[in-house]
Amino acid sequence: MNVRLKPISADSPQAQPGCAACxxxxxxxxxxxxxACAVLPWGESIEIGGxxxxxxxxxxxxxxxxxxxxxxxxxxxWAASAVLLPDGRRQILSFLLPGDIVSTALLFDxxxxxxxxxxxxxxxxxxxxxxxxxxxxxxxDLLEKFSKAWIDEKARADQLxxxxxxxxxxxxxxxxxxxxxxxxxxxxxxxxxxxxxxxPLRQHHIADATGLxxxxxxxxxxxxxxxxxxxxxxxxxxxxxxxRLRRVANR
Amino acid sequence: MNVRLKPISADSPQAQPGCAACxxxxxxxxxxxxxACAVLPWGESIEIGGxxxxxxxxxxxxxxxxxxxxxxxxxxxWAASAVLLPDGRRQILSFLLPGDIVSTALLFDxxxxxxxxxxxxxxxxxxxxxxxxxxxxxxxDLLEKFSKAWIDEKARADQLxxxxxxxxxxxxxxxxxxxxxxxxxxxxxxxxxxxxxxxPLRQHHIADATGLxxxxxxxxxxxxxxxxxxxxxxxxxxxxxxxRLRRVANR
DNA sequence: CGGTGTCTTGAATACCATCAAGTCTTGTGG
DNA sequence: CCACAAGACTTGATGGTATTCAAGACACCG
Numbered sequence: 001m002n003v004r005l006k007p008i009s010a011d012s013p014q015a016q017p018g019c020a021a022c023x024x025x026x027x028x029x030x031x032x033x034x035x036a037c038a039v040l041p042w043g044e045s046i047e048i049g050g051x052x053x054x055x056x057x058x059x060x061x062x063x064x065x066x067x068x069x070x071x072x073x074x075x076x077x078w079a080a081s082a083v084l085l086p087d088g089r090r091q092i093l094s095f096l097l098p099g100d101i102v103s104t105a106l107l108f109d110x111x112x113x114x115x116x117x118x119x120x121x122x123x124x125x126x127x128x129x130x131x132x133x134x135x136x137x138x139x140x141d142l143l144e145k146f147s148k149a150w151i152d153e154k155a156r157a158d159q160l161x162x163x164x165x166x167x168x169x170x171x172x173x174x175x176x177x178x179x180x181x182x183x184x185x186x187x188x189x190x191x192x193x194x195x196x197x198x199x200p201l202r203q204h205h206i207a208d209a210t211g212l213x214x215x216x217x218x219x220x221x222x223x224x225x226x227x228x229x230x231x232x233x234x235x236x237x238x239x240x241x242x243x244r245l246r247r248v249a250n251r
Numbered sequence: 252m253n254v255r256l257k258p259i260s261a262d263s264p265q266a267q268p269g270c271a272a273c274x275x276x277x278x279x280x281x282x283x284x285x286x287a288c289a290v291l292p293w294g295e296s297i298e299i300g301g302x303x304x305x306x307x308x309x310x311x312x313x314x315x316x317x318x319x320x321x322x323x324x325x326x327x328x329w330a331a332s333a334v335l336l337p338d339g340r341r342q343i344l345s346f347l348l349p350g351d352i353v354s355t356a357l358l359f360d361x362x363x364x365x366x367x368x369x370x371x372x373x374x375x376x377x378x379x380x381x382x383x384x385x386x387x388x389x390x391x392d393l394l395e396k397f398s399k400a401w402i403d404e405k406a407r408a409d410q411l412x413x414x415x416x417x418x419x420x421x422x423x424x425x426x427x428x429x430x431x432x433x434x435x436x437x438x439x440x441x442x443x444x445x446x447x448x449x450x451p452l453r454q455h456h457i458a459d460a461t462g463l464x465x466x467x468x469x470x471x472x473x474x475x476x477x478x479x480x481x482x483x484x485x486x487x488x489x490x491x492x493x494x495r496l497r498r499v500a501n502r
Numbered sequence: 503c504g505g506t507g508t509c510t511t512g513a514a515t516a517c518c519a520t521c522a523a524g525t526c527t528t529g530t531g532g
Numbered sequence: 533c534c535a536c537a538a539g540a541c542t543t544g545a546t547g548g549t550a551t552t553c554a555a556g557a558c559a560c561c562g
Contacts, residue, residue, distance in 0.1 A: 083412075085413070085501075086501065091413040105401070105402045108395070108399070113409060114409065137394065148360075150359075154404075154405065155364060157408045158334065158365065161342060161408065162336070162342045162344075165461070166336060166342045168550095202508070204507095211415065211416030211417060214509085215509095215511090215553095218508095219550090420518070453540070453541095454540075455540085464519055466518090466541095466542085473541095473542075
């Protein structure tokens with residue numbers, strides 16, 4: 001079973017304007033924005049350069065100042081928003097999955113304090129901030145949608161604070177896996193009830209997300225494997241013992 | 252110099268409606284909300300029970316479900332929003348200072364995932380969520396103000412993630428002190444340039460905010476004191492060597 | 503084919519937690 | 533006002549978790 005992700009090209013079927021084939025999360029911000037803007041009196045598109053932005057894996061999608069007037073939303077692939085430290089280490093704030101806005105704070109403020117890196121090949125749309133903001137003021141339903149995204153973002157950040165402040169390496173890894181599995185299930189990228197998922201993260205991603213070192217991530221994951229809790233191979237993860245994993249994760 | 256904070260009573264001068272004597276942060280949400288609502292067509296107040304809510308130190312201001320329809324803003328005193336773990340430990344997400352909204356997410360969603368505890372005596376106002384939300388839709392300037400509060404809240408959360416994930420105990424403590432000093436200075440609760448501040452936090456607060464144990468907080472603070480970086484006594488903190496503290500904090 | 507990135511494993515060490523005892527302060531009821 | 537209890541802080545000893553350093557196996561890519 002040599003699973004391999006197809007590389008994304010700008011003219012793949014999913015890249016057509018309107019995102020007809022979009023993996024919509026329950027909010028589907030892209031759709032909402034597009035619809036809202038169709039009604040508004042602007043000649044040109046609210047998007048920057050259409051919906052065909054593609055970034056290959058491991059490349060940086062945005063640096064801090066690249067997001068000055070753009071509000072990016074991930075359409076396809078996995079990305080990570082991270083903070084760099086002067087000594088070269090880094091901390092991942094959040095993994096971004098399809099349907100995720102890079103940061104809801106970008107709606108109101110041009111400054112971003114983090115950079116975004118592609119984990120897999122990533123396709124995204126970028127909306128013009130001033131126009132989007134104007135649309136937000138005119139369309140209460142749009143504000144409602146974005147507020148949900150923001151609540152979600154903040155809840156995940158708060159959970160990460162608790163994980164990093166008060167939980168062991170074992171627990172952090174278990175919770176990361178369960179959290180991603182849950183998000184992917186909600187997105188429909190994992191069938192309901194399924195315990196397998198495509199898992200493109202390298203161990204250094206996991207380390208940077210959980211505040212650990214790659215070496216220690218390797219050790220703990222080996223223990224998970226040996227004790228039959230999960231199986232990881234070929235960028236694919238299977239939860240073998242969901243009960244035990246949840247018990248470890250305290251969920 | 253036996254400094255002691257005056258207890259807050261509901262009919263102290265600061266407690267008058269309108270918050271004339273309010274320690275306004277640069278946003279002054281209370282003021283903005285009050286003004287915005289004066290123009291709106293409601294018979295009764297947008298506030299719950301006036302502006303006289305007072306909670307003594309160490310008491311819980313809100314539990315998770317107490318914030319169902321209230322959006323609280325701190326007027327006076329220090330509070331902490333925290334998450335409890337099943338084993339009784341806890342993680343403080345943020346210290347709340349005068350002018351702070353408890354959580355901007357409360358504007359849109361009634362569920363709160365944290366509880367709020369008074370560090371000192373605390374006075375707060377509570378606004379009715381549905382009414383506030385309606386006002387938000389009608390007054391773009393109000394949305395603008397709240398978005399600033401939200402960006403601030405998120406930036407602090409992100410910084411805390413980096414601190415807990417990638418910094419040593421020494422650095423976390425230095426950054427906590429500098430961060431609080433900066434916020435108090437912006438609020439005008441510490442004169443510009445001054446290096447002294449009232450510091451009501453117990454070491455267990457510091458421990459819960461930095462993801463450490465009280466014992467280790469004590470040890471590191473002792474080192475800070477012995478090396479002449481800060482002085483702490485009688486709930487009062489003086490930064491003796493700001494350069495060194497900033498160097499430790501990586502700022 | 504070498505080079506780079508990824509992962510694994512082992513050994514030594516550092517940092518912080520835990521356990522424990524004791525001092526000092528603060529608050530409370532007799 | 534005093535006695536007592538509870539909370540807050542300090543300090544030392546010990547142990548565990550995670551880091552650092554190092555070396556090697558393996559896959560992938562130009």
